[in-house]
Amino acid sequence: MTPIPRTEEIGTVEEGPLAAVLAALARDDPSGVVAALDGQLHHGRPGSPAALRQQVGERLATALAEQSGRAARWIDALATSPSPTARQVACLLLASRYPEDPVGVLRTAELLADDPHWEVREAAGGLLGSLLDRDFDRIRGRLEVLRHTKSENLRRAVVLAVKYAARRDKPERVADLLRLLEPLLRDPEPYVRRNLGPSTIGDALLRVDPKETLKALKEWSRDRDQTVRWNVAMAFSSAIGSFHWPAAKSILERLAKGPEPLVRNAVAKAMRRSRQRYTEEVEETRLRWRKDDERAATAELVGPPKKR
Template identity: 40%
Template sequence: MSDWKQSFLESIQQGVVEGVVKALDSQSTTHGGTAPSKIKNDAIKLLRKTNSDTLYPLILQLCGHENPTAQEVGAICLTDFYRSQSSEVNRVLYRLADSDNWEVREWVASACGLVLEKHFHDYFPVMAEWSRDVSENIRRAVVLAMMYAGKSRNPEFIDPFLDILEPLLSDRSRYVRDNLGPFAIGNALIKYYPTQVLKRLDTWVNDEDEQVRWNIAMIFSAAEGAKFAHESQQVFDILSSDERPYVKKAVSKAIKNISKRTTGS
């Protein structure tokens, strides 16, 4: 066993959070400032194997620590306690989802996706509330959580997910929009639930809000979204008739991407 793992385990057993953080921090890179994903995932596995009454308090301390690696590892492990500690888990994930650190926000969005997948009926109302939050970080976390949970391909999920995402199509925040149409839907949900997503596009495209139409066009600028362009001719006809520069630019990008993948050039 590597030295950092040995120190990590000993600190867990002793319930010493600073020792846990020190072990993680010893693996941080100068480039990212945090430990590599492999190290964090190994740490998560070690924590999950721990059978101790002090584990939950220790994970809360990790989430509350100033060290970003500790927060990332803590957030993922915290999801294991959702059934018994839902209120506290919600509060902690909310706080971390609005972190100033972009990498922490990424890991927390993934944690939210885990909770959403495992505790859909309990957590979905939380996501609905977050989707209306004043913070763009929180709204963006909702978008990514649904993308991550959507990978399960659970047919029960998609219609409620699309219901929540629909109002966000008009969200003007760049941080939200860049992760919605071209990423969460275009590279994920349309792949996992093509029939349901394409059906929604037929409805959504009739909304004349230019941000909504931008998001729809940008779905097809993504690798997975481009595969469904031939099934969306009616959507493209409406988008292509929109003369507003913001929409036209998105449509042009989508067409270019579709053409590239069709011709292979």
Template identity: 40%
Template sequence: MWQEPFQEAVMKRDISVMLDILHMQVTEHANTPKQSVKDKALKIIYQGLQQSETIYSVGLQFANSESPTGEELGAILLATNYDVNPSEVSSVLLRLADNTHWEVREWAASACAIVLTNHFQNFYPTLIQWTKNHSPNVRRAAVVAVKYAARKMDERYAELLIDLIEPLLCDEDEYVKKNLRAFAIGDGLLKYYPKQLMTRLNTWVKSENEHVRWNIIKIFSSREGIKYIEDSIHIVKILSNDQRKIVKSAFNRTMLSLKKRDPEIYHKYFGSI
């Protein structure tokens, strides 16, 4: 079992040995250990080191290790000890959010959600700046962070979280769009803040920007979005009249999804379209 030697390496703060042990647990799929292994490693580190400054130091070494596994763990360790050095954590997470390894980017986005949830006032302006970053990876990290943070934040934060992702409705990058539409908005913000999001949709649909409209119609292709489509018939009808290729294609795909998941609603409102 890897846990015992890993625990010994943790107590010695030997980063290289910790990484060597974890590297022996990698999977072919992601070239990093399974989620359960990394979660267990984090638990051993927290239990073994305890002190924030010590955990932070280890986290920083992991984040700078150029090992995807180390970078993933480092992102979480730094996020959970953000108070030790907020500016440095923000800088490291920015770098990891733009990592070439897809799974490191996932962990960085999750780490950003942790910071946003626990240090909203300080980190919110940082993510606002990320939405303007030249890298789509960084912009996408802000989107995913909002989705994950929404699960734990009450309605007091709804408008601010919606405000944060709103400028990205116009984003033309496919990586950003893929994570915004049905994922962050449909199964995220709509799920946790339906009243506020539905109100905002009535504003967004007035936009003539085709990417904004593409995002709106894609929201209703999500599992959560379909629940609200009957309350949004006026919005969907507006979008059904948009003949631009990108919007029309999204509308048709959304209708196929609706027809499959809720044929009764489809035939009631859209069968003749």
């Protein structure tokens, strides 16, 4: 549920930062919008809260909807601004521009996905997810290229795009989304994998189509690459993933035998998370592992339940 923005954060149409933004829009002044946004404090630095950026993006999209040339000029000004806040707002506008200029929008989205500022990269990941949702086959083809790029930011953007495009009303996409992610399972960069197994697979794809996702996880659990198996185990450490202990048990049993600390720690984390919901079943498994030479080390990493 989206939190209701506080008036003190965004102001009103009569006063405050929102009023300044609307005045700049009326003057056709992108730099004025940027100045109004950066006149706030966000995380102790010049910037603006997400609620204000969202309001600005929505109002700009509405105001520029029927003015293609003006919209292109505003997007260019915001996307190339030295202000990270402006570049985030550009991401909000670019989605509505896609039907008129798909090539230009995708090119700009990729530039912003490789931005030096982390919040801009997050916004660009959401933008790519929106584009993937709207134009699935075309954007999927482009993401298949980006997943092999040298930039870890762009590879991570592929992961984020899949997460944001995973929708419960379109479970038929999940098999294709899993295939899109598969080469990234071997990506050694923590920045990529932290968003892959535990987040995009565990919290998004398992939610949309658990049957198809569990089938893939079972297959991947046999892979020799430890990073692949780490991603598999971490999928069950997520909030959604931990609900699937009955299916996860046999997979984690296999992974618990692995000699790699990376995989064992991931299995232990998944076990601890699953134990919050399946306390007796998981604890029984842990105790059995303690007597098993191949799994004893993993059982020790899981540890006993915390006393309440």
